[in-house]
Amino acid sequence: MNVIVASLRELEALSRRTGSGRGLRVGVGVICVAFALAPYVLGGSYYPDIWTDMALWGTIGVGLNVVIGFAGLLDLGYMAFYAIGGYVFANAALYHGFTLWETLPLGALLAVVASAIIGFPTLRVRGDYLAIMTLGFGGIVYYAAQNLSAITGGYNGLYGWHNPTLFGHPFIAPIDFYPLALALLLVAALVTMGLRSSRLGRAWASIKDDELAAASSGIGVIRYKLYAYMLGSVWAGLAGALFAAKDQLVSPESFTFNASFFAVAVVVLGGMGSIAGVVLGGVLYVVIAEWLSAYTGTLSGVIFAALLLLVVLVRPAGLVPYRPKPPRLRRPATRAAADLETGGDSGP
Amino acid sequence: MAPEPILSVREVEVQFGGVQAVAGCTFVVAPGQIVGLIGPNGAGKTSLFNAISGIVRHYHGEIRIAGRSLRGLPAHRVAALGLSRTFQNIRLFRSLSVADNVLVGEHRRIRENLLDSAFHTPRFHREEGAALSRVENLLEFVGLQHLDPQALPGSLPYGDQRRLEIARALASQPRLLLLDEPAAGMNTVESRSLGILVRSIRERGVTVLLVEHDMRVVMSVCDRVVVLNFGRLIAEGAPSEIQTNPEVIAAYLGGPPG
Amino acid sequence: MSPSEILQQIVNGLVVGSVYGLIALGYTMVYGIIRLINFAQGALYELGAYLGVAVFGLLGTFATRNPILGLVVAVICSALATAAGAYLVERVAYRPLRSAPPLTPLVSSLAVFFLVISIIQVVTGAQPLTYPQVLSPRPWNLGPVTLTPTEVMIAVVAIALMVAVNFYVQHTKTGRAMRAIAANTRSAPLMGINTTRIVTITFMLGGAMAAVAGVLFGINYGTVTYNMGEFGGLVAFTAAVLGGIGNVPGALVGGLTVGVFSSFATVVLPNQWQEAVVFGILIAVLAFRPQGILGERVADRA
Incomplete structure (x- = not known):
């Protein structure tokens, strides 16, 4: 399980600094395996939605993390791309007989195209205005979802298609989508982790720190912001399509400003830049929302907003702060002997 | 002339x-x-x-x-x-390590496409490795060979920050x-x-x-x-x-x- | 549309717009001095509206017998309480983050916004609350246009308050200090200005104005809902940007402009798209003229 290896590595870097050692790492590994197996051990009927939702919200966190955590762009309309993935899937499934496998890439592609279109005018403005502009675009997509009934089904949304099977595995109950959602989360985590420690990731980090110095170092700031946007929204497009397939319904209510706010909260709460952190953020969000809605309905908004405020004030780097991997510079003494130690991200 | x-x-x-x-x-x-x-x-x-x-x-x-x-x-x-420059009020990337600061300067010289970056292909390792040894040489050239490449620039003495900024500027050749x-x-x-x-x-x-x-x-x-x-x-x-x-x-x- | 219909829509827009302008004051003043988009402003507007209802409820039959006096008491109490709320927001969610990276206070004000709105939602059970009828609902015919006494009162109060705030900023000692901080945050303390105190006053003033706007809104429409702060806050922010953020008279100009635009949208566009117009204006302004109509009073940060 690559995602486990990956989270382990992240925590390893953390524990190296904090001084706590192996115990922590093993603990986290056990938690990850437990997470992957839990729904099967507990039986699929135990909170049937929650497991897949956790994986999907983890993916949302991982995707938005590229935009906020890596490039430092506050996006308050991220769920627009989730909506696009969902509606693309629903349309393709309902009217054109496409299967989920054919639609997933299409949903991802259209989310990327939409992010490029939205990004083009917005990324020129400065950081706080960008946040507001993305909020505006998110709002427009929400109203479009409500009103373009021909392709969105209006308030009621779209539903009533047949989901495909894979090697005889049916996709009917929410839990059937769990392996798929988990695989998506895994790929998203691995790919973004790779990006973070690459030329692209450094360019993003430099923009986040100091745009002027980044530009003077030869980085086309707007272009790289656009890349962050596109490479962030692709995951929302994929997760949105899966979400629609799982629920057998897409409706505007899933893409309100509140949802985009929660996505931001997931990233900030978990730890901007940290993959393990934002996955934790996504899991936490689903747990809180699910748990509290059973008792009180609306209280989850209060709890989550209060939690976010608390974290911003007392632990601004998030629950699992991002610690960069040690650079792989060879020290003069060992230069001759040392081979290129790469940190060993095993590709997927 | x-x-x-x-x-x-x-x-x-x-x-x-x-x-x-x-x-x-x-x-x-x-x-x-x-x-x-x-x-x-x-x-x-x-x-x-x-x-x-x-x-x-x-x-x-x-x-x-x-x-x-x-x-x-x-x-x-x-x-x-x-053209490359430094700034009067030192503008290093505060959240990036010493080595990464100079690597940003190498940006235009590193050849990686999206797939290389995402999946850390052999070419990625080749390019990053070459860039890293150039970074090392540059740090030595500006007299910062003693630095921990992992250190954050904010922790460096003032004079070293100036030199690090020069190294970053030189990295783009x-x-x-x-x-x-x-x-x-x-x-x-x-x-x-x-x-x-x-x-x-x-x-x-x-x-x-x-x-x-x-x-x-x-x-x-x-x-x-x-x-x-x-x-x-x-x-x-x-x-x-x-x-x-x-x-x-x-x-x-x-x-x-x- | 006939000329008189057009005129009617303009007048309607000006009434609504004056309320938005009042909320926009808080955005623009806070942004002017500390460069923070204070998302909490929309929530304070909603809080003010709900506190107004609560005061009317407490006044009981006194308010039914003296509706205008009741309204005055409601406005003042709500404004004071909301100003206290704004003080709390500044103290808890902004002041500790003054030296944090710029996105952090933005996220924290977003969290406050959401927290306040969620609390109102929980407390009221997401049910809309009803404002009493204060003035006669019978419209006046003023030439080609008709207006209710309530609408006239709203526009007069809102515009008078905005003029008063502008006077305060331009001509009092505190106002001069605000402008000094806006012009140069770093050197203001050197001139003996207590930045912390001025920031606090600005937050509280913005909160009080938002609360008045909330009560006026409630009086005008009769009901308040738990999510009014979301859309209202966004419209007001659009107004602030449109007028030129950081620019106090700009809040009025921006508010009235947005009001008129959205008023026409109610006639021209199908129902569901009316709200989207505001988003469109917002994006267009930010993309093409981020300095707004009157221009920012904020020196551009190089």
Whole structure:
């Protein structure tokens, strides 16, 4: 399980600094395996939605993390791309007989195209205005979802298609989508982790720190912001399509400003830049929302907003702060002997 | 005239909210020279630097690098033409390590496509490895071999931060390097060794234009000096000529311009 | 549309717009001095509206017998309480983050916004609350246009308050200090200005104005809903940007402009798209004229 290896590595870097050692790492590994197996051990009927939702919200966190955590762009309309993935899937499934496998890439592609279109005018403005502009675009997509009934089904949304099977595995109950959602989360985590420690990731980090110095170092700031946007929204497009397939319904209510706010909260709460952190953020969000809605309905908004405020004030780097991997510079003494130690991200 | 100038500034005017920061400057920098740009505070040196490096894009007149006009080019395109700079108030990437700061300077030289970046392909490892050894050489060149490459720049002593910024600027292999007050805040020993560094930068084939208040550095390092006052060029010549130029002396003592 | 219909829509827009302008004051003043888009402003507007209802409830029959006096008491109490709320927001969620990276206070004000709105939602059970009828609902015919007494009162109160705030900023000692901080945050303390105190006053003033806007809104429409702060806050922010953020008279100009635009949208566009118009204006302004109509009073940060 690559995602486990990956989270382990992240925590390893953390524990190296904090001084706590192996115990922590093993603990986290056990938690990850437990997470992957839990729904099967507990039986699929135990909170049937929650497991897949956790994986999907983890993916949302991982995707938005590229935009906020890596490039430092506050996006308050991220769920627009989730909506696009969902509606693309629903349309393709309902009217054109496409299967989920054919639609997933299409949903991802259209989310990327939409992010490029939205990004083009917005990324020129400065950081706080960008946040507001993305909020505006998110709002427009929400109203479009409500009103373009021909392709969105209006308030009621779209539903009533047949989901495909894979090697005889049916996709009917929410839990059937769990392996798929988990695989998506895994790929998203691995790919973004790779990006973070690459030329692209450094360019993003430099923009986040100091745009002027980044530009003077030869980085086309707007272009790289656009890349962050596109490479962030692709995951929302994929997760949105899966979400629609799982629920057998897409409706505007899933893409309100509140949802985009929660996505931001997931990233900030978990730890901007940290993959393990934002996955934790996504899991936490689903747990809180699910748990509290059973008792009180609306209280989850209060709890989550209060939690976010608390974290911003007392632990601004998030629950699992991002610690960069040690650079792989060879020290003069060992230069001759040392081979290129790469940190060993095993590709997927 | 000798070879084509690496930098030519012609009748450049820069305005800031009604204030004329640079009021018609003309001078050239020949390849391989170290040119000092001096003048009292508020003379327009940094504004001129910002115009040359593409940070300020609204100016009158013409700036060329190796014959190419910079009109309308944003900073990163100017950088692509072979210009690099440091900043008066040191602008390192605070959340990036020492090594990563210099690696950002390597940005344009590293060849990685999206797949390389995402999946850490063999080419990724090759490119990053090569870039890292260049970074190491650069750190050694600027005299920072003792640094922990993992350290964050905020934790470094001031002089080391200046040198690290120079290493980052050199990483893009510029033809022309602009240094904005590199010796500011340094003691005599530090500024002398900085002077040695600037000379060795020139020996790598990089032309240097520097703004500096420390006259010892300017006089000992520069081949030529350009003097600005109130946005205008008031003198130009060898350091020894400048030192005795009455107009320059008047400008520094606060006399009337011109 | 006939000329009189057009005129009617303009007048309607000006009434609504004056309320938005009042909320926009808080955005623009806070942004002017500390460069923070204070998302909490929309929530304070909603809080003010709900506190107004609560005061009317407490006044009981006194308010039914003296509706205008009741309204005055409601406005003042709500404004004071909301100003206290704004003080709390500044103290808890902004002040500790003054030296944090710029996105952090933005996120924290977003969290406050959401927290306040969620609390109102929980407390009221997401049910809309009803404002009493204060003035006669019978419209006046003023030439080609008709207006209710309530609408006239709203526009008069809102515009008078905005003029008063502008006077305060331009001509009092505190106002001069605000402008000094806006012009140069770093050197203001050197001139003996207590930045912390001025920031606090600005937050509280913005909160009080938002609360008045909330009560006026409630009086005008009769009901308040738990999510009014979301849309209202966004419209008001659009107004602030449109007028030129940081620019106090700009809040009025921006508010009235947005009001008129959205008023025409109610006639021209199908129902569901009316709200989207505001988003469109917002994006267009930010993309093409981020300095707004009157221009920012904020020196551009190089």
